[in-house]
Amino acid sequence: MSEAKHLDQSHRPIPYGRQHITDDDIAAVVETLQSDFLTQGPKVLEFEQAFASYVGAKYAVACSNGTAALHLCTMALGVNKESRVITTPITFVASANCVRYCGGTVAFADIDPATALLDINKVRQLLENKPQGYYAGIIPVDFAGNPVNLEEYRQLANEYGLWIIEDACHAPGGYYIDSKGEKQLCGNGKYADLAIFSFHPVKHIATGEGGMVTTNDEKLYQELLKLRTHGITRDPNLMDENHGGWYMEMQELGYNYRIPDMLCALGISQLQRAEAGLARRRGIAKVYDKAFESHAGIEILGTTPEAYDSEGETGHAYHLYVIKVEDRKGLYDYLRQHNIFAQVHYIPAHTMPYYRNLGYKKGDYPKAESYYAGCLSLPMYPSLTQEEQEFVIEKVKEFVG
Template sequence: MADPVLPYGRQTIEDDDIAAVVQALKADFLTTGPTVEAFERAFAETVGARHAVACANGTAALHLAMLALEVQPGEAVITPSITFLATANCARYVGAEVVFADVDPLSGLMTPETLADALKRVRARRLRAVLPVHLRGDAVDLPGLGALAGEAGAVLVEDAPHALGTTMTFGGVAERVGDARHAAMATFSFHPVKTIATGEGGMVTTNEAGLAERLRALRSHGMLRPQGSEPWWYEMHEPGFNYRLPDILCALGLSQLAKLGRFATRRRALAGAYHTALAPLAPIVRIAARPSWSDPVLHLMCVLIDFEAAGVTRRRVVDGLRERGVGSQVHYIPVHRQPYYRARYGELHLPGAEAWYDRCLSLPLYPGMAESDVGKVAGALRDVLSI
């Protein structure tokens, strides 16, 4: 039997995680119970925010953020083109128009320069929010982006599913992704390939009590229970959604969150091993650039490959790696290229995003990997590229 293929990412589920879920299954509440609040409190403490609101998934987290800000039809939201579809789609869910920002071609991140260019394309629309993405786990320049957004009358909402555990240093001050010092809110995902897993799940963090209250109401049909009212009484002043995260999944999230330090240490060690193992493949292969302020817990090991110089297509590299037991993925196809957005906004030339997409490839990275697996990946890549 052939050796299994190393996936680009996967969950790490251990016996105590299973025991936590079993205990939740035996408890009185499978959903809307005390484990949800326990997970929220622990998460808020972990990232350093005052409030955390759990929800069904990372896309729901983004949608709730737009609803909580009361973004209106016809208003504008800026997102980078290098991201998952949900970052842009959440603006369309509330009728807002998307303005795509370019990215740095070596890091894939929105920068103050690319945001400034996108601001010129907002035109007469009212700009409500800027959604920078902490791609791979590396943090964007939050103070720089926040200053530009503030001057334009907008707020930041950090799209942070890749960056749980990432720390930053701005002006000599240590910060954590999700602490919402520079943003109205930060959103997270607990999809199985992310740093911690709940199966599906999401979280929104904020330091504003009013936003937290709106997020909690909107995730549960818009229901409010006025203080001092009858125990059965509820009121709906605006429609919300069923975006709740069940206690069963929050039990898994609590168990996983307790391991974040270990997972972070392992991911950083594997990233260091990749830096060593891939160094001989330069300049054909280079690891995505890391900003000086960012100390990431990488969700993705993205490399940039000069396929033209190597004389091989990306498809041939992907297939050749799989033949050698190594999985890979592409993060991401520029969202402005998607048929829906091309039909809505026309052709858009974003050279940084195009250059990133033309060269990017994500290699296996997850805590269950052995360091020998990093050597296997590097060796397979060297063979496929004939370096």
């Protein structure tokens, strides 16, 4: 008998995501708590440099959360009330809200139903229907950890004079293969002007709260550093004048989007086993794939074709494992009855009351809405045990079958 048969309602809850904190993580945080700096200290730069190296970018700026990272990007790129920015409706609303924070207009484009990623053909249609310069930029999202082909988006953006912010919150360590056969890591800055990450507890790297912006553009990097700290600089080379060692200049309106040293210490420790966690996520996905691939009534969300290398290995980072079923509400409730807390990602942003008040309505993006009607994210995190996964699979099949 499978070990999964022994799991019942008395087992610990099985969420869709869960942080994994080790003794080494705890020791790293304690060491920083006992140091001279709790914030604005050396651990911030250490985390930034380690993360930039991990994703292959020149620069990284750590901040208080992923939403702050998005806001910093839109500010650094000069988004204002005249700006129109294209993004996907299938994302956490922060991907769109960052444009609104700066007074800009959000233009949604529908998704590719095979992957739930922003459909580049729909984006092109938007661009072709307006004069050159009408749109300012694009925010594609590596949804579920599935990498967007940014090489294609870069070509399109260059054609229309647009910038790109890659929302890579779901995809640290993810990659796709470009037209030259080269591996492009999510957030490496090769094709996007800026990329952002989140360190929320359910993400690959957990710091409680936290975010990161990566870029290869030194000018944007310096602007991000300033905007993160009230628009203030202490760099003598950037000041209008200098009164002494104490002097600082507020040169523009920024925010307090800093991240404390103890959270960066936790991030550094977590980063050291990021590849092991990623390998485990991909292993969990393979088990789900095998269990559901030929099961009538269960559709597995597809992967970007470019996210496979020459050996057939995938660059999908698997923040989420998403299936689609006809009776999503029924399955969601059934799993909860068995202490399995699956989740739905995401309610289409354009259907939220805030965006409906701006003129969007249900029916505007039918593929996004069709995806939402059936999607469900199953438990996916490195510490998920084999027995727990077998139990999840058993209960999904039990309901759908």
